Amino acid sequence: MLDEPYRWVEAIRNRREYLEDQLRDASPVVGLAYAEGVLLLTTTPGPRKLFEVYNDIAFAAIGHPADLEKLRKAVIDIAHLEAFNLSSSDVSLQRLVHLGLGPLMKTAFDEIFRSPYIARAMVAELDPANPGERFYTIEADGSFSSAGNAAAVAGARKSEEAVAAHLAALDPAALPLEGALSGVLEAWALGALLSEREEEGEPGEEEMRAFLARAGQERRFEAAVLDRSLPTRTKFRLLPAGYLAEALAPYTS
Secondary structure, eight states: TTOOOOHHHHHHHHHHHHHHHHTTTOOOEEEEETTTTEEEEOOOSSSOOOEETHHHHTEEEEEHHHHHHHHHHHHHHHHHHHHHHOOOOOOHHHHHHIIIHHHHHHHHHTTSSSSSOEEEEEEESSOOGGGGEEEEEEEETSSSSEEEEEOOOESHHHHHHHHHHHTSSSGGGOHHHHHHHHHHHHHHHHHHHHOOOOOOSOOOOOHHHHHHHHHHHHEEEEEEEEEESSSSOOOEOOOOOHHHHHHHHHOOO
16 A cells, blocks of 8 residues: 555545544543643543643543553653653653654554554643743644643534634633633533534523533533642642532532
């Protein structure tokens, strides 16, 4: 097949269609900067989707649980190797993506005789050197893009775009954690609804609130923060289930 360029291009096209089909129904991961740090939120039927990578860097993804675990281990190994060979201050989000995750996922995607990573990933850094690179999103083919105050990965492109537009209206510097959590819950609901519905147009506020009310009863929400106010070297912490239940209470009552 490698001697026949047309067949190779066709195989790559088939892989893209396969990945889109596999990821279509995934629950979005939403990331937002707030006054004291960075907040990540999603829902999961079982295995965790939000993880610490290195001190002030977090990893999240949608896709096959086994591939998410492979990517999680890979990015942690890359970060610790970087710290060992250079120093902890040299472990940056940009280097992890440009020199690590991006090439890793591209290699798996291009080698058509092996399975690609069935995943879309997001990584976030608490206080990057460039504020416009607080978030990176990485596609299954290894392509990536950066964002400043908010980002999302979802099963449908229209969901990611709608979530980003919704969060763009928020002012991170003025947001306490409670306000940020309310904002990402509504953004998640918008993204999840758009992934599920077939009709065109964005859902209204009442539809989103009703969807969040059902989700609060039927799904398990997971949220984590990179909190610069923590006195420890690691700034990552998962938010307790009770805290999330309180945030969902206005929608479920």
